[in-house]
Amino acid sequence: MEESTCQALIPGLPDELALLCLAQISHGHHGALECVSRRWRDALRSDDYARIKARERLCGDWLFVLTDETTPAGWRAYDPSADRWRPLPRTSAETSHHGFGCAALDGRLLVLGGCTGPSSKGPTSRVLGFDPCTCRWTELAPMATPRANFACAVLGGRVFVAGGCASTDSEGLAAAEAYDPLRNNRWEGLPEMPVALEACWGLSQGRRFHVVSWPWKHVVFDPASGSWEVGPAGWELERPDPGLAAAALDGRVYGVLDEGLAVLEPWSGRWKLLGEPPLFKVPSHGRRIRPSGGALAALRGWVYMVGGKGIAYDADTCSYNIVKFDCALRCRPGDSGPIRWLDARPLFRASGSVVGCAALHQPTRIPAEHN
Structure with missing residues (x-):
């Protein structure tokens, strides 16, 4: 028996409001929801549904x-x-991508910089964003400085990056910058770190951006004052990539x-x-x-x-x-x-x-x- 195309998604509700109700449910339950009916399946895969989730910022956790x-x-x-x-859908750089940074901001996963393989000419400034609402990758504004193995963290609605290397024979970068998706999709330069750090990781804590490297050096950026200072000791973590520990x-x-x-x-x-x-x-x-x-x-x-x-x-x-x-x-x-x-x-x-x-x-x- 075929379903009527005029049947409401949820009886008694306009389809726009019904889609909004369905958008409150996390994506992991979509498999069960799509089994309710063909109409629900088509609705959950529609552009209208993705648009409502994006408009309401219902990206999920x-x-x-x-x-x-x-x-x-x-x-x-x-x-x-x-x-x-x-x-997730594949990106062109995943098979050999390394040394990149990643962060989650404004309802998207961001993958920043890094190198795309052993034969690459060096780090890239490329930034990709994945939107869970549309299930698509898009190209975002590139960083001002190509870099790999750098510190990256989200703080106050912005992505902060610092340090890393700009080429295979680089001794390290002192350059830092920040990205605000709500301000013209652009990167802005920050004051340089007091020391260049080649391989480092970042973390946001106490409204400040912490950058730590091996051998152990720790510097902290305060966005309120726009200045760097030497950070406290004690952040050492025994791991090949401490930033993931x-x-x-x-x-x-x-x-x-x-x-x-x-x-x-x-x-x-x-x-x-x-x-x-x-x-x-x-x-x-x-x-x-x-x-x-x-x-x-x-x-x-x-x-x-x-x-x-x-x-x-x-x-x-x-x-x-x-x-x-x-x-x-x-x-x-x-x-x-x-x-x-x-x-x-x-x-x-x-x-x-x-x-x-x-x-x-x-x-x-x-x-x-x-x-």
């Missing part, structure tokens, strides 16, 4: 992750409301140390241990294994650990093997009592070390009036 082992290659997006992962949540910085999950005490610059480290299960292995090369991220009160690699002993072959994890764990450090890591849904057809990670929070706003 997402955790975006890119690993070095994916089939097919590309970014994965996690919907915490539905506990589901989905692959720290996350800011509710104004506090969390990191994974050898001993476990810790929070940085701003008054002392020291790490305070909160609980056990995240440990992943390995089939046919008696113990859980701590991952190396995973990413720590914060989203809506939760701290997530995703992906990574480990070494496990195989009793059948009497040898040690490298295990590539697709696991995901999460905990709520703000809860009373000991830290408890809970299982989240594993990555979708992806595993191994994480090379990019960003958390997108749906903006909080007062809904527009509809007549």
Whole structure:
């Protein structure tokens, strides 16, 4: 029996208002919604639905992750409301992209700079943005300075970048700049850092932009005063890419140390241990294994650990093997009592070390009036 094309999406409501109601539901539940009827399926895939989600800024909460082992290659997006992962459309640079920065701002995932392969002529200034509402990548305003392996963070509705290298033989950059999507889609220059930093990572905390590098140097930019200063000690993190081993949540910085999950005490610059480290299960292995090369991220009160690699002993072959994890764990450090890591849904057809990670929070706003 064919469905009537004149039938309302939701009986008693105009279709515009019905689409607005459906747009409140996170994308991870779309599979179930599309099974309701062909009309709902077509509506959820329509341009009108995407336009309403974009207009109301209903991008949803997402955790975006890119690993070095994916089939097919590309970014994965996690919907915490539905506990589901989905692959994103491919971009032309993903197969060999490295040294890039990533951030989530204004309802989009931003992928900035980096190099596109071993044969590339050097870092790029290119910036790509992924919109969950339209499920499309678009080209955004390029950075003023091409760079790779640089610090990147979101603060006060802007993306801040600093440091990195501009070529394969570069000794490091002191240049910094910021991007505001609401101001003409342009980058503006910032005062240079007091020291050039070649390989560094960034984090926003305390309304300031922190830039940390190895060997350990720490400088801080205050947007209010427009000046840099030397940052406090204590931000050291033992990881090949420390920028993926720290996350800011509710104004506090969390990191994974050898001993476990810790929070940085701003008054002392020291790490305070909160609980056990995240440990992943390995089939046919008696113990859980701590991952190396995973990413720590914060989203809506939760701290997530995703992906990574480990070494496990195989009793059948009497040898040690490298295990590539697709696991995901999460905990709520703000809860009373000991830290408890809970299982989240594993990555979708992806595993191994994480090379990019960003958390997108749906903006909080007062809904527009509809007549």
